[in-house]
Amino acid sequence: MVMKKALITGSSGYIGSRLCLHLANQGYIVTALCHSKMPEDKNWVSKMFKVVVGDVRDEKLLCELAADKYDILVHLVSLDHHQSNGSPANVSAVNITPVWSLLDVFSKGGLKKFLYFSTAQVYGTLQSEVVTELRKTNTQNAYGLTHNIGEVLCEHYNRTTNIDCRIVRLSNSYGAPIFEENNCWWLVINDLCRMAYTKKEIVLQSDGTPLRDFIHGWDVCRGIQNIIETSEVHMTYNLSSGNTISIMEIAKKIRDVFKYRYNIELPITAAECKNNMQTPKYIIDNSLICSIGFEPKWSLEKGINDLFNFLEQNNE
Structure with a gap:
């Protein structure tokens, strides 16, 4: 090149x-x-x-x-x-x-x-x-x-x-910051991983049904x-990853990774569901960028593990 x-x-x-x-x-x-x-x-x-x-x-x-x-x-x-x-x-x-x-x-x-x-x-x-x-x-x-x-x-x-x-x-x-001062801990996965690591619990602000592509x-x-x-x-x-997942599913993945790493089962707390309507399942299509050679390499499990590695190394 x-x-x-x-x-x-x-x-x-x-x-x-x-x-x-x-x-x-x-x-x-x-x-x-x-x-x-x-x-x-x-x-x-x-x-x-x-x-x-x-x-x-x-x-x-x-x-x-x-x-x-x-x-x-x-x-x-x-x-x-x-x-x-x-x-x-x-x-x-x-x-x-x-x-x-x-x-x-x-x-x-x-x-x-x-x-x-x-x-x-x-x-x-x-x-x-x-x-x-x-x-x-x-x-x-x-x-x-x-x-x-x-x-x-x-x-x-x-x-x-x-x-x-x-x-x-x-x-x-999502993902661990390059610089310590980076403002990234309000991002959903980052926030929940840090909460799991520091507080040994996962508390959702929603009922867990909102969907996101991470x-x-x-x-x-x-x-x-x-x-x-x-x-x-x-x-x-x-x-995008082309994969849409609920916040509750993310919380469960974080819980599962945490249990595998530390042998601790974390409680998950969510807000009360006030709407019984099914959340629309959308896909943010990434086929165009994939057509020019892109392919997501980082699974959610790999990314969550990397965040826990960062938290361990930085004594968060």
Whole structure:
């Protein structure tokens, strides 16, 4: 493979830190744009071609970066689901405006490929259906809305400039953090594994019936590499495991792995079921990304074990 120059925004974040490491290990020349401070992990830093500490909202910085002529830019900066419910001015300044600024600046600088991390939440409430990339978007929250706007910006620049835009609609990622400060313990599987390890119980906030598609962080990275390297011309990809599972089923898998590792049977507590209606069983279809060579490698059991390994090693 010809060594390609990649710029990753949000490099100190939960997904960005892992993606930088993965691409660097695969031979990419990675420039990591980190917000607020230099990461403390010297091994991680040593694998980067360059680490830039700066704000993606700083257009002067973006112009300086564009002068370095990158082949690929992966944009990961976003407020999380909860933070995206803040004031529209603050949320759009992080979730929307930088997408526009990056596309504007780098399209003039000769960037070849722009990957935008969106979310499966742009689809809105899902029924009993197979959700392909052709499904109409129907956002139900600010997080989905702002990412849908980001997608429209990508579509515009893909149509009107030479930049090759790709949209990644991610389901629900999980896995141990690369950096200790990564904000990831509110994610369902991460949260339940830490609860099991530290409190020796699993307490669900729901009745356990809600459904999710979970994909491990390392599979996310491999999917992104497939999208970067394919010659196929598809603009939007679902990045998912293609396997939908209830929160209760996840809790039971965590309980089973915990019992196998530690020989302790954990109690599972769930909220009372207030609705006897059957939860719609949807599938976030990943056949398009699989058609370009992607295949999920991390089973839930492997991912749960890896989280317990992390918790043991870090005395959580």
